[in-house]
Amino acid sequence: MNRFLKYIFFLVILAFGTVNSMAAESKQRFPKPEFATGYSQPNTTAPAARFQLLEYLDVTVLLAVMLILTWLVLKKRSRRGVFWVSAFSLLYFGWYREGCICAVGSVQNVVLGIVDPTYAIPVTALIFFLLPLIFALFAGRIFCAGACPLGAIQDLIAFKPIELPKWLQKVLGLIPFLYLGLAVLLVATKSEFIICRYDPFVGFFRWDAPFHMLVLGILFLLVGVFVARPYCRFFCPYGVLLGWMSRFSSHHMKITPSACIQCKLCANSCPFGAINEPVAETGKRRSNVYRLMVYFLVLPFWIGIGGYAGSKMHVQLSRFNRTVYLADLIIEHPEVKNDPNNIDVRTFMSLGKSMDKLIAEAVVIRKQFETGSLILGGFMGLVIGMSLIRLSTFRKREDWEPDQTNCLSCARCMPYCPVKE
Amino acid sequence: MKRKHINIILVILALAIVFIIGKDFIGNKAGKNMDNPYKLDVDQFKKIDSTTVLYNEIKTFQVNDSSPKGIAVAGKQILVLTEKQLIRYDYSGKELSRFELPDTANCIAPVTKDQIWIGMLHSVASFDANGKLLTRWKNFDENSVITSLAVSGKTVYVADAGNRIVYQCNTNGEILSKIGEKNEQKGVPGYIIPSPCFDLALDDNGFLWVANTGRHSLENYNHDGSLRTAWGESSVKIDGFIGCCNPAQFAILPDNSFVTAEKGIPRIKLYDQHGVLQGIVAAPQLFDNGWYAPDLAIDVNQRILALDFDRKQVRIFEKNVNGNK
Amino acid sequence: MQDNSEPKNIERRRFIRNGMQLALAGTLVGVAALSVKKTRASGMVWQIDPFKCVQCGRCATECVRMPSAVKCVHAYNLCGYCDLCGGYLKPDPNARSTAAENQLCPTAAIQRRFIEDPFYEYVIDENLCIGCAKCVAGCTSFGNGSLHLQIRHNLCKNCNECAIARVCPAEAISRIPADKPYQIKGGFRKTPAKDKG
Numbered sequence: 001m002n003r004f005l006k007y008i009f010f011l012v013i014l015a016f017g018t019v020n021s022m023a024a025e026s027k028q029r030f031p032k033p034e035f036a037t038g039y040s041q042p043n044t045t046a047p048a049a050r051f052q053l054l055e056y057l058d059v060t061v062l063l064a065v066m067l068i069l070t071w072l073v074l075k076k077r078s079r080r081g082v083f084w085v086s087a088f089s090l091l092y093f094g095w096y097r098e099g100c101i102c103a104v105g106s107v108q109n110v111v112l113g114i115v116d117p118t119y120a121i122p123v124t125a126l127i128f129f130l131l132p133l134i135f136a137l138f139a140g141r142i143f144c145a146g147a148c149p150l151g152a153i154q155d156l157i158a159f160k161p162i163e164l165p166k167w168l169q170k171v172l173g174l175i176p177f178l179y180l181g182l183a184v185l186l187v188a189t190k191s192e193f194i195i196c197r198y199d200p201f202v203g204f205f206r207w208d209a210p211f212h213m214l215v216l217g218i219l220f221l222l223v224g225v226f227v228a229r230p231y232c233r234f235f236c237p238y239g240v241l242l243g244w245m246s247r248f249s250s251h252h253m254k255i256t257p258s259a260c261i262q263c264k265l266c267a268n269s270c271p272f273g274a275i276n277e278p279v280a281e282t283g284k285r286r287s288n289v290y291r292l293m294v295y296f297l298v299l300p301f302w303i304g305i306g307g308y309a310g311s312k313m314h315v316q317l318s319r320f321n322r323t324v325y326l327a328d329l330i331i332e333h334p335e336v337k338n339d340p341n342n343i344d345v346r347t348f349m350s351l352g353k354s355m356d357k358l359i360a361e362a363v364v365i366r367k368q369f370e371t372g373s374l375i376l377g378g379f380m381g382l383v384i385g386m387s388l389i390r391l392s393t394f395r396k397r398e399d400w401e402p403d404q405t406n407c408l409s410c411a412r413c414m415p416y417c418p419v420k421e
Numbered sequence: 422m423k424r425k426h427i428n429i430i431l432v433i434l435a436l437a438i439v440f441i442i443g444k445d446f447i448g449n450k451a452g453k454n455m456d457n458p459y460k461l462d463v464d465q466f467k468k469i470d471s472t473t474v475l476y477n478e479i480k481t482f483q484v485n486d487s488s489p490k491g492i493a494v495a496g497k498q499i500l501v502l503t504e505k506q507l508i509r510y511d512y513s514g515k516e517l518s519r520f521e522l523p524d525t526a527n528c529i530a531p532v533t534k535d536q537i538w539i540g541m542l543h544s545v546a547s548f549d550a551n552g553k554l555l556t557r558w559k560n561f562d563e564n565s566v567i568t569s570l571a572v573s574g575k576t577v578y579v580a581d582a583g584n585r586i587v588y589q590c591n592t593n594g595e596i597l598s599k600i601g602e603k604n605e606q607k608g609v610p611g612y613i614i615p616s617p618c619f620d621l622a623l624d625d626n627g628f629l630w631v632a633n634t635g636r637h638s639l640e641n642y643n644h645d646g647s648l649r650t651a652w653g654e655s656s657v658k659i660d661g662f663i664g665c666c667n668p669a670q671f672a673i674l675p676d677n678s679f680v681t682a683e684k685g686i687p688r689i690k691l692y693d694q695h696g697v698l699q700g701i702v703a704a705p706q707l708f709d710n711g712w713y714a715p716d717l718a719i720d721v722n723q724r725i726l727a728l729d730f731d732r733k734q735v736r737i738f739e740k741n742v743n744g745n746k
Numbered sequence: 747m748q749d750n751s752e753p754k755n756i757e758r759r760r761f762i763r764n765g766m767q768l769a770l771a772g773t774l775v776g777v778a779a780l781s782v783k784k785t786r787a788s789g790m791v792w793q794i795d796p797f798k799c800v801q802c803g804r805c806a807t808e809c810v811r812m813p814s815a816v817k818c819v820h821a822y823n824l825c826g827y828c829d830l831c832g833g834y835l836k837p838d839p840n841a842r843s844t845a846a847e848n849q850l851c852p853t854a855a856i857q858r859r860f861i862e863d864p865f866y867e868y869v870i871d872e873n874l875c876i877g878c879a880k881c882v883a884g885c886t887s888f889g890n891g892s893l894h895l896q897i898r899h900n901l902c903k904n905c906n907e908c909a910i911a912r913v914c915p916a917e918a919i920s921r922i923p924a925d926k927p928y929q930i931k932g933g934f935r936k937t938p939a940k941d942k943g
Contacts, residue, residue: 031564031583033615033827037862041822042869047900049791049927098903105906113781119921120786130778137770162427192451193907198442206903208811216441223434226427248766325452342454343802347915350709350731350800396755451912457803459852459878463837463887613864615826616890635828635864655830657838664888665828685832685888711887 055124058093058101062131065089065147070139072146072411073253079411086146086155094149099202103128103143104150104238105195107180111187132238136245140252140402143242144232145409150201151232155410157221158228161271169273170387172234173406177383180237181376189368191321195237228271232408243405252404255413257421260399267400269416274406279397288394295389302385303378310377311370318369327362330355466657466686467705473659475691475700476725476738478707482514484733491529492728492735494720495537495550499735501728502529502539507552510735520552530570530577531622531672531718538577540567545579545594558594568619573627580631582619585612587631589646600646601631607647610636618669618684618714624677624694634666639679639696652696659690660698669714672725680717680725687711689727689738702738703727790921792908796894796931798918801879801886805895808910809877815901816877816910818855818870821932824892827865832888833881834858834868850884852876872898894931 032041065085072081093102106129113121132143144151164172183195196202200217203209209217223230232239246252255266255275266275318324326348329336336345348358402413484501491502498517499510504526508519522539523546530538535550543565546557561567566583576597579588587600603611612619613635620632628649629642638653653668654661662668664685671681677694680702687708691699702725705711715727715736725738794805794816805816829842834856839848844858855874859867870893877895885893897919911919922929 031566032823032825033585033613033865035862035865039861039865039867044819044821044930044932046896046928046930047898049789049899049902049924050904052789052924055789100903100905102906108906110777110781113784114777117784120784121781122789123785123787124789126778126781126785130774133774137767137774160427162424192912194446196906197909197912198446202810206810210810212441212445216438219434219438219441223431223438226431245770248763248770250763250767320450322450322452325450329452341456343457343800344452344454344915347800347802351916455802455804455807455913457801459803459806459880461801461850461880461883461887466837613828615828635826637830663830663837664832665826665830665890666888686837712891 055101055122058097059124059127059131061092062103062128062147066131066135066142069142069146069409070135073142073409074139074251077253077257077411077414079415082146082411083155086152089147090149090152090156092149093147094153094201094205097205099149099199099205101125101128102150102199103132103148104236105193105199107238107241108183108187108193108195111184112190115188116190133241133245136242136249138249138251140246140249140404140407140409141239141242142409144239145411148232149205150199150236151229151408153201153204154221154224154229154231157224158271159225161228162226163268163273164227166273169233170391174380174383174387175234176237176240178380179235180240181379183237185317185369185372185376186320188372189318189321189365200231229408233272233406246407247405249404252407253402253409253411253414255400255402256417256419258419261419262399263418264400265418266413266416269413270402270407271412272406272408272410274403274408275413276397276401276403278399279394292389292393295385295392299382299385299389302381302388304381306381306384307374307378310373310375310380313377314366314370314373317373318366321362321365321369323358324362324365324369327358331359463686466663467688469659469688469701469704473700474702474704475740476702477741478703478736479724479739480512480514480737481734482510484508484728484735485516487733489728489730489733490526491716492718492726493529493532493537494718494726495532496721499718499726500529500532500537501735502526507537507539507548512737514735520548522546523554523557527567528569528716530572533572536572538570538572540570540579543567545570545577545590547592556592556594558590560594560596566617568617569621571621571623571629573623578621578623578629580619580621582614582617585614585619587621587629587642598646600629600642601633601640604646609646609648610640614666616666618666620668620670622671622673624673625675626677630671630673630679632668632671634669637662637667639668639671639681652692657686659701667714670717672717672719674719674723680719682714682717682727684711684714687714689715689717689725703736707736786923789904789924791897791899791904791924791927792902792911792919793897793922793927793929794895795918795920795929796891796896798916799879799882799895800916800918801883801895802915803878803880804913804915805910806876806878808913810903810905810909811901813875814877814910815898815903816895817872817875817898817901818877818879818881818893819896819930820868820870821892821894821930823932824890825868826890826892827861827867828889829864829866831858831866831868831885833885833893835884837884837888851881852878856881868893892931896928896930899927 069082069085072078101124106125109121109125110129112119135142186192186194200220203214203217220231319328326344336342337349486503488504489501490504493500501508506519506521509517511517524541524544526539526541528540537548539546543561544557544559547555549555564583565581567579568582569580571578575592577590577592579590586602588596589598589600590596601609601612603609612633615635618634622630624630631640633640637655638651640651641649643649657663662683667683668681669684671679673679679692680689682689686705688705689702691702693699709731713730715729718726720726727736729736806814809815834850835848836850846854853874853876855871857869857871861867879895882893882895885891908919
């Protein structure tokens, strides 16, 4: 009830557009002049922020879109339906909501919420993070199919998709892992939100962006003409999480509604290279299992190399944190302390914080980076090791099946299948 | 289009993407300095001729408090008023004693005899040398902002920036007269006080001087409240005053010359008794950002003590060879 | 170990899948539980603490919006209504007039109006203001500091991480609760300084 009243209050503010911010509670610091001509002083206006209730509308829309998509992909098997839903998502989450709030960036909010005791994550951001993952855990990457505005805008311009060589797909497929790891590291050290900083399409949604970001967006779209959804496949850090969920999802979409007749008609229908061909197991099973075990034994070696390489990088990485950067700068170039044109150093000096305190803070943050880069490096080692294992082992497969990790559930392959229920 | 051409285009596009992200990520770190294209450049007005500097800074010490408010000299001791306390220092900067004040303090009068007069939020109080409360008047209204005090015998002058008036009181706090109300017969222009910068002082003959900061002038009053004389010029040049409220602080030397302190372009200057610039006491380069003008006090050896509110320091200036010529 | 035992093979795969699914679900529940402890129902918005602001000009150049969502606002209660306004006029004006060559503002976004001798009113035209803080610097150093910057929420996109906050040298921009989205001088008080070092 109380909250309801609050909303009414906000509505009133919204209606009038301005608030008299000069609250009566605090007395003026210094009395203003007395005017003889009866001059009345204007109020300082304070246009209201976006109406809070609308944020919950966003969540509702997301849930509705996800449910409809799940039905369209799994039950209706309708590519056309998925297309129109994704067009709606592009309009709503893209142009109406201007790219914020977004599940891709919410990864950072969740991490910050966990590591930073002063930051409380908004409920809406948490739901935007969880909802697509929960759906992916049961039904695959439904979110990518038609709820993500970033995916939708790329989907629209994939006019002439070509198939990239498998090795290249594998190599480029490592980038999202690195991007995710780096993003988590930089958030966990309270440095910055790189996922949002390099969101290439948000400028189109807002019709407004710094020049280099606009260029970046155009470049991604140009690549997207030939390589379907380049951001989703080779950059999106949230896609990594979705891929993990989707990999083990229990009700992932199938290409055929019933039994595959091995007609190969679907083979070239996927612009994302996410359809696996049938594979027959070669060689003796025992030796295959033995080889797999050897690979797994080598895995810690990969992690070790990665961790070592990562920890070598920690000094460089830690300079992406402002405090460390400033401390390093002042230590290496003490003369900047007297440079009147270096605004950052001058501001630091005038804040009255001592050099010792800055260095102490920088040391703590660098320590965090040391641990973080070790973990990041180890993680990348693990990822590389695992993808090598997947490359060199066979998994017996009799039918044409979607690669559950990379399949975006877009339903393009379905119309190609001649089998009807 | 042939596959080969597409491949070439894709490689070029990919390199461009890597270049843009890499350049921005590596080159645009948080904390890296960026020039301000919209800088309010007042440096050209801060330039001074070094031969006009008459004083040297001979001693500086830190005030151990976050909110200093005023400075005064009592014999061989320096009194620093803070929001809540009065702190005594010797000339080496050693803290001798401090006592708590009953209210938020704002200004301190030059000390005569052993009585210390302090202006508070809406009241004036006096203390003996040990911090014992002697008198306290609370007869000022809600609007009052007491920014300066001066004492001459049994008369206390109180500058109230909030009501834009100077009160002449007796030591019991009874208001004898108001000085500086706009009055064309007496030739009084009235105060324009846009901010709580409203200083007053007494000259050697006991006449009242008030800084009418909105008019950039120092005004001299007779005991009956009529205007005796005034000087001051609005100008960004070294001999004038600029900004909304300068001279924000001033003090009068025994030879009736004036020491003025300004905010905006922070500087301390010396004028003779007719308002002609004699030289610079402290150049703008000695101060940080100049949001506050330093409070001033003058000791028996005619040294100038300035309380720097930005650095929270007491800074002592003494005449140099240049100035003794 | 028998080779090619179909049912067993599929059974094993399903077992692994279900186990992993359960483990991932557990992870999600764990993350949710960790986060839920500290969630807040009301949103957060970005705002500038005008007492920390050092007028570096980056609000004009770094905002993702062009022109910036940061505008100069005027706390009339603090204004001295000066004729010689440090925020309106250049430090060395030819005359105290509305002539363009005497104005400090690069876009002439401040309007000056005579009220009565000696008072003048100054009003910001937010359609012209670019948030460069040049007038703020003038007003803060020469005047009362009644001109100051605020993020205008009708313009702000409320980015997940404010591009200006990232580079603000004074760390003056922070997230504040959306139900009190402004820190306008006069009503809002300076937070007491914690660092005395």
